[in-house]
Amino acid sequence: MRVGFGYDVHRLVEDRKLVLGGVEIPFEKGLLGHSDADVLLHAISDAVLGAIAEGDIGKLFPDTDQKWKGANSIDLFRYVIDLAKQKGFEVNNIDSTIVCQRPKLASHIPKMVENIAAAAQIPAVRVNVKATTTEGLGFTGTGEGIAAYGVVTVRER
Numbered sequence: 001m002r003v004g005f006g007y008d009v010h011r012l013v014e015d016r017k018l019v020l021g022g023v024e025i026p027f028e029k030g031l032l033g034h035s036d037a038d039v040l041l042h043a044i045s046d047a048v049l050g051a052i053a054e055g056d057i058g059k060l061f062p063d064t065d066q067k068w069k070g071a072n073s074i075d076l077f078r079y080v081i082d083l084a085k086q087k088g089f090e091v092n093n094i095d096s097t098i099v100c101q102r103p104k105l106a107s108h109i110p111k112m113v114e115n116i117a118a119a120a121q122i123p124a125v126r127v128n129v130k131a132t133t134t135e136g137l138g139f140t141g142t143g144e145g146i147a148a149y150g151v152v153t154v155r156e157r
């Protein structure tokens with residue numbers, strides 16, 4: 001069994017869709033990035049890459065590469081899962097936390113779990129997504145950005 005950890009932040013701006021865990025969430029702002037800027041999937045993808053010692057998504061999907069421009073992060077995550085499989089690993093479980101003052105995310109979490117579990121090819125009972133505010137403190141509290149943390153365990157097949 002191996003453990004991986006991931007962390008990511010994206011800036012909240014106008015005229016962008018807000019996509020978290022592969023779910024498009026109605027909100028007046030969205031996350032800025034080269035891809036769809038799905039901060040949750042980026043943190044979880046980095047956690048998988050951490051567990052299998054394959055660097056990070058910045059190395060795998062450089063923002064200088066037009067191939068990944070506007071990419072769906074769920075596709076990037078699937079690519080990372082395939083890489084883990086190629087290296088002889090399968091995901092055991094995934095835990096994560098989104099740090100976000102607004103909008104409220106609770107009603108969207110079941111769909112995020114479903115998307116992540118499907119892409120990781122594991123049952124939904126092995127995936128957890130949490131959301132917290134920072135009580136108005138810091139860049140997440142003021143709504144300048146959204147952060148996410150992910151922890152993943154993998155096992156050798």
Ligand code: MG
Pocket residue numbers: 008009010033037038039042
């Ligand atoms: Mg990112």
